[in-house]
Amino acid sequence: MGNFFCCVQVGQSTVAVRERFGKFDKVLEPGCHCLPWFLGSQLAGKLSLRLQQLDVRCETKTKDNVFVNVVASIQYRALADKANDAFYKLTNTKSQIQAYVFDVIRASVPKLNLDDAFEQKNEIARAVEDELEKAMSAYGFEIVQTLIVDIEPDERVKRAMNEINAGKISVISSVLIRTAARMRVAATEKAEAEKILQIKRAEGEAESKYLSGLGIARQRQAIVDGLRDSVLGFSINVPGTTAKDVMDMVLVTQYFDTMKEIGAASKSSTVFIPHGPGAVRDVAAQIRDGLLQTSSHE
Numbered sequence: 001m002g003n004f005f006c007c008v009q010v011g012q013s014t015v016a017v018r019e020r021f022g023k024f025d026k027v028l029e030p031g032c033h034c035l036p037w038f039l040g041s042q043l044a045g046k047l048s049l050r051l052q053q054l055d056v057r058c059e060t061k062t063k064d065n066v067f068v069n070v071v072a073s074i075q076y077r078a079l080a081d082k083a084n085d086a087f088y089k090l091t092n093t094k095s096q097i098q099a100y101v102f103d104v105i106r107a108s109v110p111k112l113n114l115d116d117a118f119e120q121k122n123e124i125a126r127a128v129e130d131e132l133e134k135a136m137s138a139y140g141f142e143i144v145q146t147l148i149v150d151i152e153p154d155e156r157v158k159r160a161m162n163e164i165n166a167g168k169i170s171v172i173s174s175v176l177i178r179t180a181a182r183m184r185v186a187a188t189e190k191a192e193a194e195k196i197l198q199i200k201r202a203e204g205e206a207e208s209k210y211l212s213g214l215g216i217a218r219q220r221q222a223i224v225d226g227l228r229d230s231v232l233g234f235s236i237n238v239p240g241t242t243a244k245d246v247m248d249m250v251l252v253t254q255y256f257d258t259m260k261e262i263g264a265a266s267k268s269s270t271v272f273i274p275h276g277p278g279a280v281r282d283v284a285a286q287i288r289d290g291l292l293q294t295s296s297h298e
Contacts, residue, residue: 008035008043015083017044027083047087051077051144054094056101064113070105071150072128074143082140089139100135104128114153121148 009032010016016028021040035041054074061067074097078086090096108124109117129146
C-alpha cells in the first residue's frame with residue numbers, strides 16, 4: 001500500500017537503500033520517504049544499525065598438541081555513513097566475520113601451550129579484533145568488542161587433567177600426613193632424650209654428693225686418727241702430761257695457725273664472730289669428748 005502511494009517508512013536504528021532503475025541512488029534515514037516507483041525508484045532493502053553479536057566456535061590445536069574449541073563472541077554494527085558498502089559489498093556478513101575469526105585463532109592458538117592459552121585469552125581476543133577491524137572497516141562495519149568467552153579442551157583431556165590434579169592433591173596430603181607423623185615421633189624422641197638427660201644428671205649429682213660425703217668422712221676420720229696418735233705419742237714421750245693437756249695445746253696451736261693464715265691473706269672473705277682464746281677450752285672439751293666416744297666404740 002505504501003508503494004502504491006509512493007511512500008515508504010524506515011524504522012528507528014535502520015536505514016534503507018533506494019535504487020533508481022537498478023542503480024544505487026540514496027540511503028534513506030529513519031522516517032517517511034517518497035518513493036515514486038513510476039520514475040524508476042524502488043527500495044532495494046533495509047540495513048539495521050543496531051549492535052549485533054556473533055558467537056563463533058573454532059576448533060584448533062595448541063602447541064602441546066591438545067585440541068580445543070575456542071568460543072569467540074564478536075560484537076559489531078553497520079556504519080550509517082557507509083551503509084551502501086555494508087549493503088552491497090558483502091553477501092553474508094556473518095560468514096565473512098566467521099572466516100576471519102577462524103583465520104586469526106588458528107594462527108594464534110597453535111603458538112601457545114594449553115595453560116598459556118587460558119592465561120592469554122585477552123591477547124587472542126585483541127588479535128582477532130585488530131584483524132577484523134582492518135578487514136571489516138572496508139565493508140562498512142565497525143567491530144565494537146571481541147571476547148574469548150571459553151576455551152574447551154577435549155573431554156578426555158579435561159578428565160586426564162582432573163585426574164592429574166587429584167593425584168597431586170593426594171600426594172600433597174600423603175606428604176603432609178607423613179610429615180606430621182615424623183614431627184610427632186621427633187617430639188616424642190626429644191622428650192624421651194630430655195628425660196634421660198635429667199635422670200642421668202640427677203644420678204650424677206647423687207653420685208657426686210655420695211663420693212663427696214665419703215671423702216669428707218674419710219678426711220675427718222684421718223684428722224681424728226692423727227690427733228689421737230699425736231696425743232698418745234706425746235703422753236708417752238713427756239711423762240706427767242695427760243691427754244687433756246696435749247689436746248689443749250694442739251687446739252691452741254691450730255687456732256693461732258688459722259689466725260696467722262687469715263692475717264696473711266690480702267683479700268679475705270672470712271666472717272668473724274665474737275670469740276676469745278678462752279673459748280678454745282670449750283672447743284677442746286667438745287673434741288676431747290668426741291675422741292673419748294670414738295675410743296670407747298673401738
